[in-house]
Amino acid sequence: NAGVTQTPKFQVLKTGQSMTLQCAQDMNHNSMYWYRQDPGMGLRLIYYSASEGTTDKGEVPNGYNVSRLNKREFSLRLESAAPSQTSVYFCASTMTGANPWQYFGPGTRLTVT
């Protein structure tokens, strides 16, 4: 099992450009999440998807959109990147139930200039 995979690993954008971060999991998990981590801080939840076909806002959703393409894939889109979106982005997944461990991807380091 690859677990949770993310692409790309690194990206540099100019202000106003758009891009999509891809995430996939092969653990048959129901729920998937997107977080951002800024220097010296914990992770903050951007959006989550409790199941295929549903998405909900987290703590910091402004400037982002998401798509739960199928059970495996959950993408994050920046329509018009801003320097404030420079961060490391993590995708995670979890199986709902009695023991909802979160499994994280390796992260995408995004710089917006």
Next chain:
Amino acid sequence: GIQVEQSPPDLILQEGANSTLRCNFSDSVNNLQWFHQNPWGQLINLFYIPSGTKQNGRLSATTVATERYSLLYISSSQTTDSGVYFCALYNNNDMRFGAGTRLTVKP
């Protein structure tokens, strides 16, 4: 939303020492996890512990939900324990992380 506070923010230990990391939270929660972020940025589950005590090797965790805190114990620390330790709490998919404790273990 839930407020999560971790202490201490930084901790430096000599190899072999023991340590206790604390996580205080503001509201009752469905569940709580501890994570380790290694120096390469990878996040690894340590414990899922909404209440009670669990042990895994040199690490153990205790959550007292009624008093709204959780503790992570690291015994006989090793240099590979270095990194940042986060607690994270969630209610109904709303997940909140603390700011973390940065642990440095010196040889």
